[in-house]
Amino acid sequence: MGLPELEQNRPCNSAGLGNYLWNDPPKEYKWADCVHCGLCLEACPTYEQLGQEQHSPRGRVHLIKSVAEGKLQVNEAFADPVFQCLDCRACTTACPASVDVGGLIEEARGQVRQAMPLSGWKAMASKFLLETLFPHHERLEAAGGLLKFYQKSGLQKVVRKTGLINIMPDHLIEMESIMPEVKTSVRKKYKDINVIKAKEKTKRQVAMLTGCIMDVMFSDVNQATINVLTRNGNDVLIPKNQTCCGALHVHAGDREMGRKLAKQNIEAFESSEKVIVNAAGCGCMLKEYPELFHEEPEWYERAQEFSAKVEDIAKYLYDTGYEIPKAELKTRITYHDACHLAHGQGIREEPRDLLLHIPGVEMVSMPNADRCCGSAGVYNLTHPEMASAVLESKMTHIPEDVEMISMGNPGCMLQMAVGVQKYGRNQRVVHTIQLLDWAYQKEEVQGGKNHGTK
Amino acid sequence: MARNKLDTNDPHILHLAKLVSGPNAILYKQEDLLAYDCDGFTIERHLPRAVVFPNNTEEVAKIVKFCSENKLPFLARGAGTGLSGGAVPLNNEIIISLVRMKRLLEVDFENRRAVVEPGYVNLKLTNSIADKGYYYAPDPSSQYACTIGGNVAENAGGAHCLKYGVTTNHILGLEVVLPNGDVMEISPNGIADFPGYDLLGLLTGSEGTLGIVTKITVRILKNPEAKQTVLAYFDRVQDGSQAVSNIISAGIVPAALEMMDKVAIEGVEAAAFPVGHPKDIAAVLLIEVDGIAAGIDEQIQLILDVCKKSHVREVKVAEDEAERARWWANRKTGFGAMGAISPDYLVQDGVIPRSKLPEVLERIHKISEESGLRIANIFHAGDGNLHPLVLFDSRVPGDTEKAIRAGSACLKACADAGGSITGEHGVGIEKKEEMRFVFNDDEIKAQTDIRDVFNPDRLLNAGKLFPTPSRCAEMKQELKRPEHAK
Numbered sequence: 001m002g003l004p005e006l007e008q009n010r011p012c013n014s015a016g017l018g019n020y021l022w023n024d025p026p027k028e029y030k031w032a033d034c035v036h037c038g039l040c041l042e043a044c045p046t047y048e049q050l051g052q053e054q055h056s057p058r059g060r061v062h063l064i065k066s067v068a069e070g071k072l073q074v075n076e077a078f079a080d081p082v083f084q085c086l087d088c089r090a091c092t093t094a095c096p097a098s099v100d101v102g103g104l105i106e107e108a109r110g111q112v113r114q115a116m117p118l119s120g121w122k123a124m125a126s127k128f129l130l131e132t133l134f135p136h137h138e139r140l141e142a143a144g145g146l147l148k149f150y151q152k153s154g155l156q157k158v159v160r161k162t163g164l165i166n167i168m169p170d171h172l173i174e175m176e177s178i179m180p181e182v183k184t185s186v187r188k189k190y191k192d193i194n195v196i197k198a199k200e201k202t203k204r205q206v207a208m209l210t211g212c213i214m215d216v217m218f219s220d221v222n223q224a225t226i227n228v229l230t231r232n233g234n235d236v237l238i239p240k241n242q243t244c245c246g247a248l249h250v251h252a253g254d255r256e257m258g259r260k261l262a263k264q265n266i267e268a269f270e271s272s273e274k275v276i277v278n279a280a281g282c283g284c285m286l287k288e289y290p291e292l293f294h295e296e297p298e299w300y301e302r303a304q305e306f307s308a309k310v311e312d313i314a315k316y317l318y319d320t321g322y323e324i325p326k327a328e329l330k331t332r333i334t335y336h337d338a339c340h341l342a343h344g345q346g347i348r349e350e351p352r353d354l355l356l357h358i359p360g361v362e363m364v365s366m367p368n369a370d371r372c373c374g375s376a377g378v379y380n381l382t383h384p385e386m387a388s389a390v391l392e393s394k395m396t397h398i399p400e401d402v403e404m405i406s407m408g409n410p411g412c413m414l415q416m417a418v419g420v421q422k423y424g425r426n427q428r429v430v431h432t433i434q435l436l437d438w439a440y441q442k443e444e445v446q447g448g449k450n451h452g453t454k
Numbered sequence: 455m456a457r458n459k460l461d462t463n464d465p466h467i468l469h470l471a472k473l474v475s476g477p478n479a480i481l482y483k484q485e486d487l488l489a490y491d492c493d494g495f496t497i498e499r500h501l502p503r504a505v506v507f508p509n510n511t512e513e514v515a516k517i518v519k520f521c522s523e524n525k526l527p528f529l530a531r532g533a534g535t536g537l538s539g540g541a542v543p544l545n546n547e548i549i550i551s552l553v554r555m556k557r558l559l560e561v562d563f564e565n566r567r568a569v570v571e572p573g574y575v576n577l578k579l580t581n582s583i584a585d586k587g588y589y590y591a592p593d594p595s596s597q598y599a600c601t602i603g604g605n606v607a608e609n610a611g612g613a614h615c616l617k618y619g620v621t622t623n624h625i626l627g628l629e630v631v632l633p634n635g636d637v638m639e640i641s642p643n644g645i646a647d648f649p650g651y652d653l654l655g656l657l658t659g660s661e662g663t664l665g666i667v668t669k670i671t672v673r674i675l676k677n678p679e680a681k682q683t684v685l686a687y688f689d690r691v692q693d694g695s696q697a698v699s700n701i702i703s704a705g706i707v708p709a710a711l712e713m714m715d716k717v718a719i720e721g722v723e724a725a726a727f728p729v730g731h732p733k734d735i736a737a738v739l740l741i742e743v744d745g746i747a748a749g750i751d752e753q754i755q756l757i758l759d760v761c762k763k764s765h766v767r768e769v770k771v772a773e774d775e776a777e778r779a780r781w782w783a784n785r786k787t788g789f790g791a792m793g794a795i796s797p798d799y800l801v802q803d804g805v806i807p808r809s810k811l812p813e814v815l816e817r818i819h820k821i822s823e824e825s826g827l828r829i830a831n832i833f834h835a836g837d838g839n840l841h842p843l844v845l846f847d848s849r850v851p852g853d854t855e856k857a858i859r860a861g862s863a864c865l866k867a868c869a870d871a872g873g874s875i876t877g878e879h880g881v882g883i884e885k886k887e888e889m890r891f892v893f894n895d896d897e898i899k900a901q902t903d904i905r906d907v908f909n910p911d912r913l914l915n916a917g918k919l920f921p922t923p924s925r926c927a928e929m930k931q932e933l934k935r936p937e938h939a940k
Contacts, residue, residue: 032793032797033793033794033797034793035496035789035790035792035793035798035799036492036493036494036496037494037535037596037789037790037793038493038494038533038534038535038596038599038600039535039596039598039599039787039790040599041533041535041599042533042575042577042598042599043598050478051507051551051553051554051556051573052478052481052486052489052505052507052551053489053490053534054481054485054486054488054489056489058489059489062488062489063485063488063489066488071488072485072488075485077483077485077486078485093726094598095726095790096725096726096727096787096788096789096790096791096793096794097725097726097790097791097792097793097794098725098726098794099793
């Protein structure tokens with residue numbers, strides 16, 4: 001790939017910026033804050049692995065700026081560092097001037113994808129996943145159904161036993177072995193119910209984003225989220241027309257599809273006052289919807305109104321208060337900061353606080369807890385080698401003597417489960433909200449009634 | 455992840471690639487080299503010929519020998535956080551990146567020393583020995599990312615160098631690859647005061663012009679038993695400066711004594727780590743004392759009294775470690791924070807006698823007015839090390855040149871006040887002409903003669919540290935340099 005593609009795909013706007021020839025280029029005000037000090041270098045997982053500056057945040061910003069200055073073309077040499085980025089945002093946390101490197105990377109990917117559309121099997125796989133599957137809940141359900149069939153029918157056992165698995169690429173084998181057992185999605189379960197009522201008196205009403213992967217692969221986390229919300233006086237709505245948040249599309253440079261999905265969600269949640277999300281990647285995307293509409297002022301405004309309503313479940317509970325469970329869980333855990341929660345949304349203390357208030361939970365701190373695990377949306381599928389190097393480095397920081405690793409993002413949960421399996425560890429990977437739900441359930445079984453609130 | 459296949463016929467590149475192991479160990483395509491066209495000093499940008507990533511001393515030696523034999527200019531680079539352009543390839547150099555040599559080779563608590571490779575990051579050393587109660591003292595503000603190899607080259611300082619000294623005071627031994635490819639050990643085993651000339655002192659701060667350091671033995675210190683930090687706000691810069699002088703005269707040697715002026719405060723408060731400094735104050739002082747626990751409270755009381763006598767508006771002691779960490783993060787990210795209020799900045803690095811602080815700050819203020827550019831001041835007030843940050847916008851035609859002139863004028867002010875043109879950032883490209891403010895031609899010649907003993911062909915990091923020759927004799931010598939080395 002390279003220049004020929006560039007020529008085939010003529011620019012669709014005349015107001016380009018240097019060698020950015022398409023709509024919605026990386027924004028100058030975002031890179032203008034970078035003074036090239038280099039304090040981001042050590043925060044970057046790909047720089048840690050490769051030690052090369054084009055694979056560091058300031059190097060990438062430098063390249064993005066160089067295209068605007070006409071020194072570099074949007075070609076493969078530019079695409080490589082731009083797509084090698086995990087979009088983990090750790091650099092923005094480290095940056096003294098809070099340069100939005102993630103935003104620049106996503107905009108640059110948008111240019112790359114327009115200049116050099118994917119071809120061959122990559123295009124087919126990407127189109128299938130991003131356009132045919134994720135935005136369509138019913139199809140994802142069907143795929144989930146297939147996975148369920150695969151797991152339940154004994155086919156999984158057959159595949160594993162017969163060695164059929166040996167012909168799968170390594171990273172897919174690792175993935176296959178940790179696929180959570182698929183249960184019924186909450187969207188299916190509650191499809192005929194308008195409002196899931198609070199268990200006791202209603203204090204607030206919230207709408208919930210069920211997510212695409214989350215609801216099929218981790219429907220139990222969605223169920224736990226509903227349980228915890230209703231337990232704490234929230235009526236929960238699951239708007240019917242909601243769709244995939246579009247994060248995977250935007251990360252992959254398909255901003256057009258990202259905008260389409262964003263508009264659908266903005267409309268679907270128009271009448272909601274609060275949008276609760278339990279997946280860090282989705283929450284961060286929803287909060288960043290305005291970034292997609294710099295060239296559509298009307299939608300920019302609507303996106304801003306929408307974003308202000310979005311809240312992560314842990315932060316929401318922390319801010320509005322919740323009942324402290326009475327039952328003891330008696331477990332030692334550690335907490336992993338999902339990048340899009342810690343770096344993307346600045347949510348670090350709230351989930352920890354929530355966990356620490358569950359009786360009997362002992363928290364062992366994880367060094368470098370906010371270091372990326374290598375999941376990064378579909379990064380572990382597109383860049384398996386780097387993803388597993390990043391995972392290996394992450395696993396060395398997970399304390400040995402804990403029973404569970406808690407976190408707030410489904411992508412991390414899958415990746416960490418791969419890590420636990422691959423490195424022969426025995427921790428259970430859980431979502432923060434599940435622990436709280438289990439404590440409530442235990443309390444109900446024990447028949448205890450608790451009056452403590454937070 | 456790895457792209458090992460080379461797509462070039464350049465015999466030098468093909469040969470260099472064979473000298474280094476590991477994945478993707480050489481960059482030579484223009485697009486890949488762009489990220490190496492400057493370091494933390496962004497005003498001069500030049501592309502290198504290639505970047506190689508050796509894994510050990512032998513590989514460095516082989517690369518250097520090859521460059522030397524083929525008369526290829528070369529230089530060493532660490533994290534590229536330097537602020538004077540020391541790692542900028544002025545002559546299309548082969549960059550020898552030392553970032554893959556990042557191992558902590560040995561920690562010897564009994565003898566209080568550690569051995570590191572040059573690509574090892576400064577702060578990592580402290581982090582990896584902190585659980586045993588030890589730390590590495592030199593703490594440049596870039597310590598999150600800068601490498602100890604780079605610290606040796608620049609003789610880096612930091613906020614706590616007032617009491618503990620700069621890098622050179624903490625280097626016990628070095629392994630160096632000389633510009634001809636020979637490997638030399640200075641002060642083997644890190645024995646202090648090895649007899650003979652002080653080569654450690656000569657190499658430390660030589661800005662990568664005498665050799666490439668491949669192994670470093672450093673001193674590690676036991677954590678002080680106690681530590682307290684004070685923040686003091688002043689309505690007038692003169693009062694802040696007076697307080698600095700008075701604290702030192704009172705016989706206290708603070709571990710750190712830092713100052714920021716109004717423009718600097720605006721920057722750090724607009725950036726990622728604000729602490730809520732009042733917007734209308736003229737200066738803030740950050741003062742830290744450490745040592746054995748007994749006596750710390752008396753020192754703090756003395757500092758509070760001095761501040762009050764110097765018309766402080768408000769003064770407070772950090773309540774806990776978290777507050778202290780917030781104050782330091784605010785200060786240490788001060789340079790990068792300028793990005794929040796200006797698209798570009800140029801940081802200067804002058805040293806003056808403490809007593810001249812108010813006078814020099816007044817002159818810097820005038821330079822700012824005359825140039826029409828804002829100048830923020832962040833500095834290690836305790837040792838008189840000023841960092842005027844000239845704020846400019848490189849997109850505005852003529853602004854960059856104005857900033858360079860203003861920066862130079864600040865250094866002139868420091869030199870005129872009996873000071874020097876660099877405290878810790880090095881001369882590099884940035885201040886080489888300003889060397890004339892403090893040295894005459896003979897003094898400069900004496901130093902280039904020393905350089906030529908190590909680096910006779912001037913292939914290693916040429917064009918740095920000393921001004922472009924002005925005298926006939928040196929011009930003649932310059933002409934003898936190989937053509938492509940220029």
